[in-house]
Amino acid sequence: MLKRLMRAIKARLDALAAQLERLAAAREFVEVWCTTVDPDSHEFGAELSCEEANTMAELFRTHLYANTARQLLAEHAQNCAGAANHPEKEYAW
Ligand SMILES: [Zn+2]
Secondary structure (H helix, E strand, O other): OHHHHHHHHHHHHHHHHHHHHHHHHHHHHHHHHHHHOOHHHOOOHHHOOHHHHHHHHHHHHHOOOHHHHHHHHHHHHOOOOOHHHOOOOOOOO
């Protein structure tokens, strides 16, 4: 009984460690992206699909880079024909 409980706890801790590793990688990606992309030449958003733009904007927003999220969506809007594909989001904190 105790061994089974210990195995279950270890499995849960391993899963949490994997989640933390993925979160750290996402955080590193956001930090690099948001601190190295020239905000005056944001052309990346225009190249993204609606779903890609939403996903990246949400990633930036949840890591406290709301301005980058707004800039990305503004760039995307230049080539987007489907505003309905973008749920209303408040990117101001
Ligand atoms: Zn779009």
